[in-house]
Amino acid sequence: MLEGTRALEIGNERLDTGLIKLRPSEILFDSSKGRPMDKVAAVMNELLNSFMAWVNGLALLVTMLSCRYVYDLLENFKRNYKIEEADFINTRMHPKGYTPEDSEESQYVNIVLRGYTIGLIKVLSIFLKIAMDVLYEEEDITTRSMDLNYFCTLSVEQVEGPLDEAISYLEKKPHVPFQREALLHLMLVKNLLKLSISMNERVDLFNARETLDVSHLHESVEILDELRTYQYVSLPESLFSRFVQVDCNNRHIPTSNVTLSSTEAIDILRGIVTSIQEVLLQIPNIQNEAQLILYLQHSIGEEMAHSASAIVRGFFQLFFIRDDKSICGLDETVGSLALRSMSSLCLVANSISDVDSWHIENTSDALTVRNDCFAKVSLLFDDIDSAFYQKLSVYGNNRCRQRQLLNRNLVLWDSLQYNAEVVEMHLSEYGIGDKLIQEGVPDQPCLAISSYIYYEKLCMMTEVVLTGFEQDTYRPSEAHMMYWYASELFAHTHQHLAGRLKEINSSKLKWINNMSKKIKKAKGPKKEALRSTQKRLVEEAVPILEENLAAIEQYLVPVSMTQYYLCRAVSMSVQLLEHFVKLPDTNSSLATPEKLYSLRMKPWSSIGTPELPPYERYKESNNIPETLAKYEGEALSRMLSKIITSVETKLDTVKKSVDTVMDNFEKDEKIKARYHFDDNRYMKKWQKEVVSTCDSYLKELEACRHFTGTEKHRLRSKKGHSRLFPIYYLQEV
Amino acid sequence: MKVEKLIGANLRVKVDDGRVLDGVLSVIDPFGNLLLANVYETSVDKLNESLFHTRELGLVSVPRNVIKTLMVDKKQYGRIGENQVS
Incomplete structure (x- = not known):
């Protein structure tokens, strides 16, 4: 029934993604084309904003996937599920055997930005796993994957290769403008990837002698605070578009793309990181079962449930x-x-x-x-x-x-x-x-x-x-x-x-x-x-x-x-x-007041002890x-x-x-x-x-x-x- | 042949903007509007016009006025015909 109401109606602009009008520049956006470092840093920043828009509850289709770099990379990965093939060369646009030009700008894109995009997608995949395991679809987060594989089959170590390559490449270019911003983004992603390790950390509950290692989270917060101070140039034209909605397997109606401002995105991510850090630091301090229940009821069940991102709640559950x-x-x-x-x-x-x-x-x-x-x-x-x-x-x-x-x-x-x-x-x-x-x-x-x-x-x-x-x-x-x-x-x-x-x-x-x-x-x-x-x-x-x-x-x-x-x-x-x-x-x-009383109390009437007080007592x-x-x-x-x-x-x-x-x-x-x-x-x-x-x-x-x-x-x-x-x-x- | 006989059959519908939809006929209303399930859309690839691009759309409703041609799988059509005779 629900599926039926979401049927895509051919010929109706509001319901048919095939009718989305795209500019030629949006269709023919070449992801493998070289870009200066200022543009690359701006793309990294916008990708982070887009990622946080997804974490905030929007669909991937209108956030991360609307970026052509992400979509092209995932389309390439889908062919053989090999990380080496996850690049920006669109084989439908370029002939077989095409290699990007051997310029510095091309390396900024095909080494630096590729490493970042791969890393960020893997972070997305960690979040997706959390969401699919314990969170509620569309209520907490939207996990519609559009039949793409977000490196779920790859380990963090496999993904770290291109990321480390990007970091070491950039470290050798200290004088390039916007190198610092780009490097910080890469370091941030590298730290976020360690969340998967944190999630599996073991705590000797009530007897913990050591605190857990949260240095990567601490470092992430520092990076985010520094990133907050930077300004970026404009994005490459037509980078974010609705092309993905026209091109991918898509059972949904056309929707506008959404992103967040850098400040909002950094606030959300900072909130996630600090909340996880808090969980990892507090749990080893719990001394007994009574304290644990207090912690669960108040810090988790009340405070975190109100203020923290759904991802943090999911992380905690796992x-x-x-x-x-x-x-x-x-x-x-x-x-x-x-x-x-x-x-x-x-x-x-x-x-x-x-x-x-x-x-x-x-x-x-x-x-x-x-x-x-x-x-x-x-x-x-x-x-x-x-x-x-x-x-x-x-x-x-x-x-x-x-x-x-x-x-x-x-x-x-x-x-x-x-x-x-x-x-x-x-x-x-x-x-x-x-x-x-x-x-x-x-x-x-x-x-x-x-x-x-x-x-x-x-x-x-x-x-x-x-x-x-x-x-x-x-x-x-x-x-x-x-x-x-x-x-x-x-x-x-x-x-x-x-x-x-x-x-x-x-x-x-x-x-x-x-x-x-x-x-x-x-x-x-x-x-x-x-x-x-x-x-x-x-x-x-x-x-x-x-x-x-x-x-x-x-x-x-x-x-x-x-x-x-x-x-x-x-x-x-x-x-x-x-x-x-x-x-x-x-x-x-x-209705009589007695009937209204019975109706209101109906949910509790099935409990055997204590019995529901009769109306007369009320x-x-x-x-x-x-x-x-x-x-x-x-x-x-x-x-x-x-x-x-x-x-x-x-x-x-x-x-x-x-x-x-x-x-x-x-x-x-x-x-x-x-x-x-x-x-x-x-x-x-x-x-x-x-x-x-x-x-x-x-x-x-x-x-x-x-x-x-x-x-x-x-x-x-x-x-x-x-x-x-x-x-x-x-x-x- | 009554049109209801086609329910459950694989159809290929060409619509007025050139796209071709392959799917299973689920519903047909008295006005000829179709509801197709498991639809794959094939169109000229926007990135390379010498290629075709196919993608999955799932459940799709096709209004009568956009349908250009409608084809049924030959073997399936034959079977539907035989059933009708018997």
Whole structure:
């Protein structure tokens, strides 16, 4: 269908590339003809601009390929896929055996410019590979290749031959005008080619002793800064044309060529290089899994997804998770990272993951049961690996895709939670798995794996709900509802952290401490075995459990509480603002508010736990309109003022709560060791965003106090201090 | 012979500006406009007029008014004819 709509219509100038009018100079442009060095440098610069226009999202056909040097060279290469044959001599224009004249200008073109063009095309091919492997076609970048081969079959070493030849040729001509500019362009391409090496660099994650070599990127930035200062002469006439659209295999309609200014192109390339440099420098500094997740969520998933080029995101994805599912190419894998993640929350020294500690109870056929349990646990861990892989793969995508993928992951994690619960309950029947130790309560299975999965799922759910604001998914009249739902999810998160997750860790600590009693009672080799187990657990598990408890109590619980307060306060603020608006879209709606609620919440209705709050609960929690409807005149104003004051108090509570989190974060050494990364930038940013959001809403509420009730308003949103919290405000009609 | 019989046949269409299109007939409408798939366009090479240049265009619609001549592969035409008789 899509193909059909793109059918080329013969005889229609807008759709038929065969009818593109070209000047004779554009058709008969001779790429092999000698040119002075000033022209050659200008071509190099324009080719770079054109290349960056492609990186910026345009098609090759209207950028790089519109340059006759590139097209002729690739057409020649296509014949035998040999680098020696990739030259500028157009065999359709020149007789067989034709060789370019033996002049200096001819060498500038056929040695210098050829080397540069070949090198730049190879850089293009590296970018193309990144794009085709992990980026989205036409959304992130356009990879239509027009059936040409961009040296994808050649190694970087093969391509470096002509490039090095060009560099050494130019180095011998220091006095030629524009030699410096041309040489810098060649050096830039040579450095960029090393990106393919950087992409395959290996990092011993969490134990890196050395930083990665980024000298080529550093040098590239220096070259780009110098290139920014140069001016070039005009380009050879008709060099860039639409000839390629008329001549090559082309299933597309005619389009105008596009290029960028040198400044824009240099800015884009500089951005790419510095972002990649940042990735390569930061990853070895990450000390643990918690820091890695913070880095992925904030630096990659948020900052890079917003500001960096799609190529950088693609580079990161390929660099971070390799084909063999290893992380950064060495010992760490997706599976080991998943285990670390579980361990840093609740799965510490759990007997479920230690098969040797299994003592099968309540059965006569222990071996069969053991094998059956082992198979179930293995399968569960495989499923967790896959789900964790999906989670890690999200961050390198653009923000819209991130939300889509997270949404898809929710279904996966939801069914994973169910499976985990079934497996853990099954295992507990045979005495496998840890128990919760609570006074007065008989031993209950702690369900550490499903608790971890539930926590991850809740985090994903809140992220999906809140990123809906960033992507303008909700109507203004739905905003309070969605913030309320987010607050409900944060309440669940808080409850889960402060309840079950805290309990799992403290129970394990108690269990380890209680081992001393068992040791006293035991005799002989059993006593020794218990003693050595306790020693091992005290050395290995206890520090992690204490860290987990500190993280939950001092960091995760206060953060989830703050987020709960924030979402609740913002929801109430928006609902209050709605009071001053006549909302035609809700008031005159043909559907009942309950149906509208169900429709809006439909995407979350398929999640098993936590269940979607029923409409009645939503109405109960969001009763500002009902409350205000009971009053009129002076009484209404008094009630309004009372509600405004209560919302203002809630916003102030949020600000205080943020300060508490930050205090804990700075004071507690255990938390610092685990989460302090990149000068605590993420937390500082979070604090600033939350406080500024509260201040903005306090300002909006203050304005409400002065309304007389005769004004007409519309509810609008503007960019806020946080992408997830736009500021809703009243606009006078 | 009914024109629908030609659907799926390899056609060679010469259009009024001299280009020749080779492709598989996918659709024909009541006005004689054609939709050809897997089309290769052959024209006089702009770089060297003594040569022909061929390129792939993919899916192409050819309005009736630009069609000069239309040819069907001889063997295929024969087969279509036989099918019709039987």
